[in-house]
Every structure is written in structure tokens, then in C-alpha cells.
Amino acid sequence: MKAIVWYLLLMATVWELRAQEILIEGVNFKSQSPPGDWQSNMNCGPTSALMLGSYYTGLEPTSTDLVELIDWMYSTQMIIPQNNAEYYDGNVTGISQLEKILLQYFPMGSVVRQSKKDLDFIRKQLLKQNPVIVGVNINMNATQFGHFMVVVGLSEAQVTVHDPGKTFGAYHKYSLAQFQASWATSNYATLVVRSSGSLWYPDGTLIQPVGSNRVYVVSDNGLLWVKDESVFNAMSFDWQKIIPVHRRVLDCLAEVGVVDWQPYREVWQISGKYFLFEKTSQSTSNCAIYQFASKTALDSWQLKQQVQNLSLVPTYGQACDQGTMLYLHNGTLVKSTANLNGYGEGAVFVATGNGELRPFESWDTFVMMGYENLPLMILSESNIYSAIKNFGNPITQNDALFCLSGVYEIQGAFDPDEVDNDADGFSVANGDCDDYNSAINPFAEELCDSIDNDCDGEEDEGLFFDCFMDCGRGIHYCEEGHWNGCEIVEPVAEIEDGIDNDCDGLIDEGFTIPEDTNPLDVDNDKDGFSINQGDCDNWEPTAYPGAPELCDLLDNDCDFEIDEQAICSAEKVCVSGKCQTQIVEAPIHCEISCPDQMLAFVWWDQDQILSGNIVDLQTTEEALCQRGEPWFDFNCACDEDWTCFDWQVAEVTCNVPTEIKAGFIDYSGEGEVWFPEVLCY
Structure with missing residues (x-):
């Protein structure tokens, strides 16, 4: 012992x-x-x-x-x-x-x-x-x-x-x-x-110490103070995702900087892919372009900018730096509709580390960290896999209660394995695989150096980034402690131009067309259309203008939308590129009425609002669960300016069991209708 x-x-x-x-x-x-x-x-x-x-x-x-x-x-x-x-x-x-x-x-x-x-x-x-x-x-x-x-x-x-x-x-x-x-x-x-007692949070989490007006975002196991409301909004942070925490978290996560800039951003869709154009301000010339891993990844960022459909990168963006691939936004809560990676159907995860998805060890851990009333994304298996790189270890109560500052007191005789020799917050007993190097511990970032930096038993695992050449998109990956050259994984199409376009060692392979023919006029897939005739994929015979839209994750009819009104057999719908039997969720129907001369207001989901003397609310369990727990808010107001209001004069009837009470989630005088038989987790 x-x-x-x-x-x-x-x-x-x-x-x-x-x-x-x-x-x-x-x-x-x-x-x-x-x-x-x-x-x-x-x-x-x-x-x-x-x-x-x-x-x-x-x-x-x-x-x-x-x-x-x-x-x-x-x-x-x-x-x-x-x-x-x-x-x-x-x-x-x-x-x-x-x-x-x-x-x-x-x-x-x-x-x-x-x-x-x-x-x-x-x-x-x-x-x-x-x-x-x-x-x-x-x-x-x-x-x-x-x-x-x-x-x-x-x-x-x-x-x-x-x-x-x-x-x-x-x-x-x-x-x-x-x-x-x-x-x-x-x-x-x-x-x-209202507070959470956790001493550690994954990157991207928004926290506010009890009694403080400061909001922080967790970054690299430290805290960045978000300077003011205008910065908070400019960064597209979500007020509903702030977790109130005990002040002692400031003893364990050090304040390492401040977020005080308001970026200028544009969101582009080019050839079915989504990109973020960003400058530190509208007036600066420095810029970077990031590609989102998928539409799901884009949605998780909750950007306020409208998506611009473009055919190519604008002139003002062609000199920008190429940023890293963007996955699910750090701090995003995700609930799977399938048994994802063996964690069970309905398991909840948090995105962190730009592409890593970590489950929670238990419901108690999820609650203890203050996540239970936060909004989450309910996603299919295919949508989740399209927006992440890998799964991380489950978050445990020990993780949540671990103080990274390493403020400890040792009493009595000690086991040498329990001593943190390099003061990085971890001892050998806590999983440190090199306790005399503070850059090596279970929370360290893995580097390309032939060393197991994060103590998971592997060296240089999962290290790669995108690169772009004339031949197409490639990847740099780490091999034996060194970055390799750009290895092409998505070559461009070969065209009749006397050049090896796809870098396969062959020139103009597959072409027998006259030398004076414009390559953009060639119908490579024999579907009756060339690129100049509007073919959006000249190597896919099922994709051309006016083609029937199939359930295959392709833009068959070249209208810049994928699988819209896709053809499936009776009683099936298109889900993630496959025709699947449609599961019709029983609707939830509630009627909220107010006395004469008063207006009823109802709000639920992330941004759904209805008003009128009588409000007929028809929604689903999935929509109700978008805020983490199944409820909606309501009130009766004297007028549209809310010069007076009283939720208790409203009459509420629903087709399912409910509990009606004064609001306690961000209470501002409204009533709340809760659904005890709806389980969000």
C-alpha cells in the first residue's frame, strides 16, 4: 500500500x-x-x-x-x-x-x-x-x-x-x-x-468564474480572457455555452493571454467544398484561408457570415496563407444517433484538439463538469466521421478534478513513482513516461521527433497536414521523426495539353483528340456534356446538367447541391448517401394561449420563436433537445415591446405529459414547459 x-x-x-x-x-x-x-x-x-x-x-x-x-x-x-x-x-x-x-x-x-x-x-x-x-x-x-x-x-x-x-x-x-x-x-x-466544480476543461470550453464578469475560453490547458462583448460576438462564440465555474479553477488553469481582436471573415463554397477566409481586421492585408473538413464541421463553428458560392478563389485571396484543415469546433458537444465507435447509441462527446472527439466516462462526469444544460449537435455517424480526425480517451472524473498547476503537499514517507520530478503536473504513477522532461507527459502535444511526447505508447502518431501542388492535393506526414515530401492523394484530372497533369509519369494518357481541341470541350465521361457545357464532374457519367439526383453524396444535376430530393424507393429517404427506411418521429403539439389583448411568445431549439394571441407549437423531441434538456420557454406580454408580462396567465395544453413551472434556466420572468418523458441522452 x-x-x-x-x-x-x-x-x-x-x-x-x-x-x-x-x-x-x-x-x-x-x-x-x-x-x-x-x-x-x-x-x-x-x-x-x-x-x-x-x-x-x-x-x-x-x-x-x-x-x-x-x-x-x-x-x-x-x-x-x-x-x-x-x-x-x-x-x-x-x-x-x-x-x-x-x-x-x-x-x-x-x-x-x-x-x-x-x-x-x-x-x-x-x-x-x-x-x-x-x-x-x-x-x-x-x-x-x-x-x-x-x-x-x-x-x-x-x-x-x-x-x-x-x-x-x-x-x-x-x-x-x-x-x-x-x-x-x-x-x-x-x-x-449555479456553478461547476471541475478543475480542468478541454480546449474550446467557455467558462465564467462565479461572481466574475470575465469570460474565458480554454486553450492549450490555459485560459484566454475574452476582452468584451463585441469580441465575443465577432469570434462567433455562443452565450448559451458558457459554463459557470468555481473560482478555484483559476488556481489550476493559468490565464495565458487575451482575445482582443475582431476578425474579418468570409465563408466560401467552391466546387462543393467550404472555406474560411480570415483577416485579423477588415483593414489589414494579412489573411489566411482554411478549408472545413465537411459541411458538418462548418455548421459547428456557428459563423454568422452567409456562405458565398464561388467558382474559384477571389483575386484578393490568392496570396493568403494556407491554414490548417478545420474540423468540429473545439468545445462542441456532439450526440451520435448510432453506436459510434462502440460507445453506445446516444453517447455524448466533446470536440477538442481540432479534430479529436472525446466521450465522457459517465453521466456523472458530464454533469459534474456543467455540460448537462448546454446545447449540442445531434449527428449521424457519417456526419461525425466527416468532421473529425480521431477519437480520444474518455474524459473521467479524475481528469475533471486534476489540477494542472501541480499545487500539492506531500505528507509522510513517499513512493518515488508518486513524485513529479519535472513539475509538469504528472508523476510516473500518473502516466508520465519521462519524468525528467517537462515537455513529455500525457497532456503534451505529439511532435515529429521520434519521441512519445504524449505518453500513449506511440511515437509521432497521427501527424500530417495538407499540401497543394500543380498535380493536386497532397499530405505531408511524419516518418521516423522527419516530415516527408508532399505526397499527392487527390491528383488533378489529366487533360490534353502535352503535360503530365496528375504526376503519374504519363502525358495526356486516355486522349486521342485533335491537337487543336480545347480540353474543356472534351466529354471525358461520355455523358453528353463537357466542362464548358456545364458538367460539374467530367469524370463521373452520372453527373451532368439535368441528370436525375441520386442518393450517392454527389451533385448529379450540377446545381451545387448534394442529394437534394434524391431518388429513393417508396418509404425510404436519402441519408448520408444511402436510401434508408424513414423513421417518422412522433410530433409534439402544444397550444399556448393568452388572455385577450395579450400576446403569447414561445421560444425553443437554438433560435425558434413563435408569437400570437394563440401559438400552435409543433416540434419534435430532437428539436427540443437542441439545448441539452427538453423544454421550451413561454410568456404572455402586454405588447410587442413587453411593457408588462406574466407567464402565469397563459393556458398551455400539450399532447404529451409536461411539467409547467417558473423558469430557472437563465430566468427572466418567463415560464418553462418541461417534458419528463423525453430523454435527450
């Missing part, structure tokens, strides 16, 4: 004690007295909020902190002093007042308040290392006076709380049955700070 004990400083850690049991260590306890006395003290609510606020700011709650908080509550008239009691005994508070403390006094940025019997919600929050304020009773006795406690642990049989009503109330345990009976007396009042 190893004698080394590792302690990660300044951060709480979720420990899996046994099956389905979770406990958060590191939530500092404070009793509700002092200040005040125990006889008339009503500070349980503010003290619970103080414990949460101190936890997220990395401070220890003190009696002085509680005095200052109570003074603020008096000054804002949130409460008034009790009669015949000490001044700092406070007064009765409700869950909505505690919400204001977390949002206005600390502030925490965003919270979730709900009244619902939902133990799974508490469990998810504990997985994210979020302590949860609950409305219960003194001594967890349903017959006694109302009381607030902070849940810090949960198992199949017990709940663990910080009870501010006891001098030694830290990590106090009650049976689950006793907790649920007491919790029910407050109508299951629950309050939690």
Missing part, C-alpha cells in the same frame, strides 16, 4: 465514498450565533447564505462577517429587528431573501431557486461541488419551527448537512426519510449557486 498522501490545497474535493454516496469537503461551517443569543436568534437563513458565499470566495465565515451581513439586510429593509430581542438576533427570512443575498450582497452571478421534490437535483449539485441550501425544520423535526440548513452530502440512506442551529453543526447526519419529511414542510425550498 502506498504511503504517500496527496492533498489538493485551497479546493473542495468530491469523494465517492461508496455507490451513490457523495460528500463535499471544504465547506467551512458557521453557527448562527454569535452574534445574538440562542434564545431568539433567527439567523439560520443569512448564516446558510454566508456559508455559501464564503465557500465560493475562498474565505472562512466569521461572526464579524455575519454582523456585516445583518447590517446590510437592515439597511436594505430586507428585515427589521425583532421586538424584545437582541439587535443581531435578526428576523425571519424566506428562500427568496436568501436568493437576494447571494445575488446582491456577494454577488454570485446566477443561482437556481426551486420548490420541487427532486433529490436527483441535489445529487447533481453535489457532484458539481455545490452545497445546497434547503428549507427544513429545527432538528430536522417536521413538527418544529422552520429552519435553513446547507446540504453537503447525500447517500442512499442519509443526508449530511451543515446545521447553523447547532454550535457543532458541521457534517451532521440525518436519515433520508427524516430529511424528506422535514423538507416537505417548506414545499421543498431549494437554493444553489
Whole structure:
């Protein structure tokens, strides 16, 4: 048994004690007295909020902190002093007042308040290392006076709380049955700070520390600060994809730079392929052109620019640098409709490393990292393979909780394999295959140097990039630590011009046409059309102007679209170049009506909006799941300017089971309709 004990400083850690049991260590306890006395003290609510606020700011709650908080509550008239009691005994508070403390006094940025019997919600929050304020009773006795406690642990049989009503109330345990009976007396009042406790995220993830107005994008295991909203929008980042995180992530992922430029971009489609033209600004002359691996890869970038259909690269782009191939945008969540690579149907992945797709080890890991409410792309197997290079290792809870800064303390005798000799965050026991070279570890980038840089047992694996010559497109790949010459993989077509166009050593092979014939007038595939006559693929006999569109991933009729209205037999549709039996998804039908003189508004999916006095919403499970969870938002507004609104006056009827409640996803006064029988994962 190893004698080394590792302690990660300044951060709480979720420990899996046994099956389905979770406990958060590191939530500092404070009793509700002092200040005040125990006889008339009503500070349980503010003290619970103080414990949460101190936890997220990395401070220890003190009696002085509680005095200052109570003074603020008096000054804002949130409460008034009790009669015949000490001044700092406070007064009765409700869950909505505690919400204001977390949002206005600390502030925490965003919270979730709900009244619902939902133990799974508490469990998810504990997985994210979020302590949860609950409305219960003194001594967890349903017959006694109302009381607030902070849940810090949960198992199949017990709940663990910080009870501010006891001098030694830290990590106090009650049976689950006793907790649920007491919790029910407050109508299951629950309050939690919206945050994720992960200490590491893959490249491309957008995060915002709790209580901060700064948004960062993860890049090469560091943080780039996105300077302002205009830069955020110019980079085509998605506000819905920001994950609120605990501030301790800043101790583990260093801030390495700032994104402060607003690129000028154009998107081109040339000969069925998609390209990104980019300049650091509209006025600069420096530019680069990147090719997207597929239309799916382009879609994942969520670029705001319209696609321009061009026949060739414009003159102003011909001197640009040739950029790398672009795959699924880093940070994109992808759900497969097939059993992709053996991970099971419906598995969820995250794109990272420009072309690498990593699954999550478990649903708990996915939730702990804060991904469960983020939008995702639901893609077929063929679309996924068209937009990636390779699959990476599953993301585990150990990955999510690993602190790259290497801030550790060693106690007692130690095993040499546990020591990080090169200070790169990894020891031999953690998978470092050269612990005296900080450039070599499991998170290092693989280089063309005949060395196993990333410690996966292979040298120089997967290293290649595109190159272009007169003969066509080729690749440079790494061989024995060196880059080879440009090896042609997509040669250009041979034409009658006295030149070896495709670099196969032969000149004008396959041609017996007169010397004065224009090669563009030659019908190479004998389909009745040459290039000058509009043939878009002069070596494919099924492709020519007016040809029937087949289900074959080709533009048969030369209209710059692939497989549109492709011919398939009855009851089959064209999917990824194959005629497949059509699976008709049962529609979801809801009617939302508002009182006379009011307008109903409904919004769902990524950008779907309907309005009117009566809204007839017809959608599908797939569309509802585009935001990660199955729900839509609604409200009744007095007019189009929303001078007043009230979601509770709306009447909502649906053809499937629903739960209708006040919004808690980015709540701004709207209602939400949830579909408990729709599973998005």
C-alpha cells in the first residue's frame, strides 16, 4: 500500500465514498450565533447564505462577517429587528431573501431557486461541488419551527448537512426519510449557486468564474480572457455555452493571454467544398484561408457570415496563407444517433484538439463538469466521421478534478513513482513516461521527433497536414521523426495539353483528340456534356446538367447541391448517401394561449420563436433537445415591446405529459414547459 498522501490545497474535493454516496469537503461551517443569543436568534437563513458565499470566495465565515451581513439586510429593509430581542438576533427570512443575498450582497452571478421534490437535483449539485441550501425544520423535526440548513452530502440512506442551529453543526447526519419529511414542510425550498466544480476543461470550453464578469475560453490547458462583448460576438462564440465555474479553477488553469481582436471573415463554397477566409481586421492585408473538413464541421463553428458560392478563389485571396484543415469546433458537444465507435447509441462527446472527439466516462462526469444544460449537435455517424480526425480517451472524473498547476503537499514517507520530478503536473504513477522532461507527459502535444511526447505508447502518431501542388492535393506526414515530401492523394484530372497533369509519369494518357481541341470541350465521361457545357464532374457519367439526383453524396444535376430530393424507393429517404427506411418521429403539439389583448411568445431549439394571441407549437423531441434538456420557454406580454408580462396567465395544453413551472434556466420572468418523458441522452 502506498504511503504517500496527496492533498489538493485551497479546493473542495468530491469523494465517492461508496455507490451513490457523495460528500463535499471544504465547506467551512458557521453557527448562527454569535452574534445574538440562542434564545431568539433567527439567523439560520443569512448564516446558510454566508456559508455559501464564503465557500465560493475562498474565505472562512466569521461572526464579524455575519454582523456585516445583518447590517446590510437592515439597511436594505430586507428585515427589521425583532421586538424584545437582541439587535443581531435578526428576523425571519424566506428562500427568496436568501436568493437576494447571494445575488446582491456577494454577488454570485446566477443561482437556481426551486420548490420541487427532486433529490436527483441535489445529487447533481453535489457532484458539481455545490452545497445546497434547503428549507427544513429545527432538528430536522417536521413538527418544529422552520429552519435553513446547507446540504453537503447525500447517500442512499442519509443526508449530511451543515446545521447553523447547532454550535457543532458541521457534517451532521440525518436519515433520508427524516430529511424528506422535514423538507416537505417548506414545499421543498431549494437554493444553489449555479456553478461547476471541475478543475480542468478541454480546449474550446467557455467558462465564467462565479461572481466574475470575465469570460474565458480554454486553450492549450490555459485560459484566454475574452476582452468584451463585441469580441465575443465577432469570434462567433455562443452565450448559451458558457459554463459557470468555481473560482478555484483559476488556481489550476493559468490565464495565458487575451482575445482582443475582431476578425474579418468570409465563408466560401467552391466546387462543393467550404472555406474560411480570415483577416485579423477588415483593414489589414494579412489573411489566411482554411478549408472545413465537411459541411458538418462548418455548421459547428456557428459563423454568422452567409456562405458565398464561388467558382474559384477571389483575386484578393490568392496570396493568403494556407491554414490548417478545420474540423468540429473545439468545445462542441456532439450526440451520435448510432453506436459510434462502440460507445453506445446516444453517447455524448466533446470536440477538442481540432479534430479529436472525446466521450465522457459517465453521466456523472458530464454533469459534474456543467455540460448537462448546454446545447449540442445531434449527428449521424457519417456526419461525425466527416468532421473529425480521431477519437480520444474518455474524459473521467479524475481528469475533471486534476489540477494542472501541480499545487500539492506531500505528507509522510513517499513512493518515488508518486513524485513529479519535472513539475509538469504528472508523476510516473500518473502516466508520465519521462519524468525528467517537462515537455513529455500525457497532456503534451505529439511532435515529429521520434519521441512519445504524449505518453500513449506511440511515437509521432497521427501527424500530417495538407499540401497543394500543380498535380493536386497532397499530405505531408511524419516518418521516423522527419516530415516527408508532399505526397499527392487527390491528383488533378489529366487533360490534353502535352503535360503530365496528375504526376503519374504519363502525358495526356486516355486522349486521342485533335491537337487543336480545347480540353474543356472534351466529354471525358461520355455523358453528353463537357466542362464548358456545364458538367460539374467530367469524370463521373452520372453527373451532368439535368441528370436525375441520386442518393450517392454527389451533385448529379450540377446545381451545387448534394442529394437534394434524391431518388429513393417508396418509404425510404436519402441519408448520408444511402436510401434508408424513414423513421417518422412522433410530433409534439402544444397550444399556448393568452388572455385577450395579450400576446403569447414561445421560444425553443437554438433560435425558434413563435408569437400570437394563440401559438400552435409543433416540434419534435430532437428539436427540443437542441439545448441539452427538453423544454421550451413561454410568456404572455402586454405588447410587442413587453411593457408588462406574466407567464402565469397563459393556458398551455400539450399532447404529451409536461411539467409547467417558473423558469430557472437563465430566468427572466418567463415560464418553462418541461417534458419528463423525453430523454435527450
